[in-house]
Amino acid sequence: MLIYPEGSDSALRSDLIVRAVLRSDLTPMPQTVELELRDTLDTEPIANGSKIKVGREEAEFLIIKNSPGGDSGRTQGDRPVKTRKLVGILASCAAITQRTQRSIVRYGASLGEIYRACGAQVTIEQDFTVGVFACFKGMTPSFEIAKALQEEAGALVLNEGKVAFRRLGEMLDQEPVATLREDSTQGVDSEFLERHKVPFAFSTDAAGVHIATRAEVGRGVMYRPRADTRILNNLSTALILRRKARSDFAPHLMAGMRIDIAGRPFAVITAAHVVDGGADGGGGQQYSQLWLGEVVK
Numbered sequence: 001m002l003i004y005p006e007g008s009d010s011a012l013r014s015d016l017i018v019r020a021v022l023r024s025d026l027t028p029m030p031q032t033v034e035l036e037l038r039d040t041l042d043t044e045p046i047a048n049g050s051k052i053k054v055g056r057e058e059a060e061f062l063i064i065k066n067s068p069g070g071d072s073g074r075t076q077g078d079r080p081v082k083t084r085k086l087v088g089i090l091a092s093c094a095a096i097t098q099r100t101q102r103s104i105v106r107y108g109a110s111l112g113e114i115y116r117a118c119g120a121q122v123t124i125e126q127d128f129t130v131g132v133f134a135c136f137k138g139m140t141p142s143f144e145i146a147k148a149l150q151e152e153a154g155a156l157v158l159n160e161g162k163v164a165f166r167r168l169g170e171m172l173d174q175e176p177v178a179t180l181r182e183d184s185t186q187g188v189d190s191e192f193l194e195r196h197k198v199p200f201a202f203s204t205d206a207a208g209v210h211i212a213t214r215a216e217v218g219r220g221v222m223y224r225p226r227a228d229t230r231i232l233n234n235l236s237t238a239l240i241l242r243r244k245a246r247s248d249f250a251p252h253l254m255a256g257m258r259i260d261i262a263g264r265p266f267a268v269i270t271a272a273h274v275v276d277g278g279a280d281g282g283g284g285q286q287y288s289q290l291w292l293g294e295v296v297k
Contacts, residue, residue: 001251001275003035004053005045014277016043018083022055023272024255026155026239028145029097030163031090033061039068039082051091055251057161061088064097093163095119096141104135111148111165114141125164128152151224153234157256166256168239168295171267174258178250182262185245185292194240195219198296201235203227239269239293249273249286259292266292 001020002011018036025032033054037043046052048066053059065087089097096118104117112124114133118141135144149155154167199220202212213232222235243261251273253259259266270291277284 001055001273002053002058003046004058005043006051008045012037012042016040017275017277019277020054020275021272022251023270024158025270026157026255026267028142028149028156029089029093030156030158030255031059031061033088035086035088036083037086039084043084046086052088054088059158059161060091062091062094063088064094090158092122093120095121096145099138099140100135101137103137104133104141106130106133109133111145114145114148122163124156125162126166128154128165151227151231151234153237155239155256158254159256168237168267171256172258172265172295176258176260176265177253178247179260180245180247185243185261187243188241194296198236198238198240201227201232203232233297237295237297239267240296241269241291242266242294243292245290245292247288247290249275250288253288253290259290261292264294266294269293 001017001022003017003020004011016038018038020036021034023032023034024030035046037046046063048063050063052061052063054061063086067085093115096115098119100118104114106114106117108129108131109117110124110127110129112122112127114130115122115124118135130148133144133148135141152167153169154165157164157166199222200212200214201222201224202210203224203226205211211227211229211232213229213236224231224235227235243266245259253268253271255268255271257268259268268290272289274289275286
């Protein structure tokens with residue numbers, strides 16, 4: 001995995017990278033990176049607040065966490081090997097993770113306009129309009145953005161360096177990027193957890209009459225003021241984790257893509273691409289870990 005320190009045209013040598021994980025998720029922050037690097041003069045510029053470029057598309061990340069690891073217990077020759085662990089977030093969306101110093105309120109604004117109002121520098125393709133967005137002083141915009149995405153039953157995806165909005169149903173309607181055998185994946189199924197995590201929603205109209213979608217026994221209840229039936233249905237729509245899969249290193253696989261397993265479509269909820277340099281004396285390895293889900297309504 002190529003990693004470029006800020007201001008450098010040369011990638012870090014592979015022997016300086018102990019472990020790297022490039023992760024994409026269906027969240028307001030669509031991509032993150034986790035690194036464990038040897039603590040040397042070559043890696044010193046990669047510190048808290050600096051920026052790096054990672055991967056074949058050279059996505060830019062802002063380092064938000066730098067944890068000196070001290071002696072790793074490994075040696076190179078007669079010298080101990082020291083490492084540092086770092087976490088980076090997609091730089092173009094970094095501003096939505098900061099607590100705001102002012103209130104941000106928008107009516108009838110697109111999601112891209114809301115991101116930019118929060119200080120992010122990103123354009124969102126296939127955008128949608130948010131009726132009311134409110135993030136008051138001291139709050140974190142990403143949490144409020146997640147609520148707006150849930151009300152549209154959608155998520156942000158990253159493809160070829162571009163951020164776009166996709167509805168959950170659209171993710172399963174697109175062409176699959178891969179097909180896996182069922183015995184190559186691990187199943188995850190818990191009706192107990194599903195009932196705890198996916199509520200039914202209700203609201204009231206101007207006359208105070210209740211508006212509800214479905215009221216299933218055993219599910220939680222969510223009240224959403226001034227919501228119509230469409231929003232209430234969306235609030236009860238979610239991607240539920242069904243399968244886990246580990247494959248050969250496949251960095252082109254991203255959250256939001258469709259993968260078919262035994263003829264059933266699944267959406268990638270999280271894709272983590274791992275490069276382990278084998279600095280602990282074992283053999284190095286590269287692989288991709290996928291978390292796959294189905295839409296529940």
